[in-house]
Each structure stands twice: as C-alpha cells, then as structure tokens.
Amino acid sequence: MKAEHRLIFLLTVAYRRLQRAIEQETAAHDLTSAQAGVLFYLGRNDEALIGDVSQALDIVPSAMTGLADRMERAGLIKRRRDGADGRSQRLHLTAAGHELGKRAATRTRVINSRLMDGFSEAEIDVVSRWLTSLQDKFPKDKDG
Secondary structure, eight states: OOGGGOHHHHHHHHHHHHHHHHHHHHHTTTOOHHHHHHHHHHHHSTTEEHHHHHHHTTOOHHHHHHHHHHHHHTTSEEEEEOSSOTTSEEEEEOHHHHHHHHHHHHHHHHHHHHHHTTOOHHHHHHHHHHHHHHHHHSOOOTTO
16 A cells, blocks of 8 residues: 555544634534534425434434534524424424524535645546445444
C-alpha cells in the first residue's frame, strides 16, 4: 500500500477537521451538526416518525430522544403522538426551526463547495460513490 493511501488515517483527520469547521459554523447560531441534520431531514419529511429520523441520520434512538427534547425546548420542533399508533411520536418543524434550517442549508452549501473546490465533477462522483460504498461495507450495528 502506498504511504499516501493511508485511508483510515486520512479519513479520520478529514472527519475531525470537517467536524470542527461545521461546528464553528453552526455554533454561531446555537445549532449542533446533529440538530442541523434533523432540521434538514424534517425540511423534506415534516411529520416524520422520530424513529425514522433516528434511522435516517444514523443516531441511536436514546440519543435521538434527548436531541428531540433539546430541540423542542429551543422551539425548533414540536412532538405529537402518531394518530395511528399512540406510542409513536411524530416530529414537526416550527417556523423558527424551518427558518434556521434554511440558514443552515445555505452554510452547508458553502462548506460543500469548499470540499469540491479544485476537483472535477467526475472526480467528485468517484469520491461520493466510494464514501457511499462504506455504508454497505461497514453496515450500521443492528443494536445501535
């Protein structure tokens, strides 16, 4: 293996730096990257079951419950019982959550542009395909 192909190391460093950049962007608006993910998901899937949001964002259910609690206290979402199954909860964006989600999406587009800067669309397609393949190669733990 070539030294420059230390993929685990390179992915780890890239992840840490990207997370810091995202957190710096979102901290200015008192929003974590996990909260932004919920806002993005609900922006496309309002009234989603909390379990569906948890699964889509790869967040363990107990952590999703705490995240929803904090977001509800912040006025970003509302929880309602599901009409078909009273044990289930559906998440709804509030007007404040919708507005903050739009601002976060704009910041995300800027970061994505920085990530792609200097690479052709074909190169980005390969990187995207490779990163997506990791989800199949290393599936989420069925218990988490």
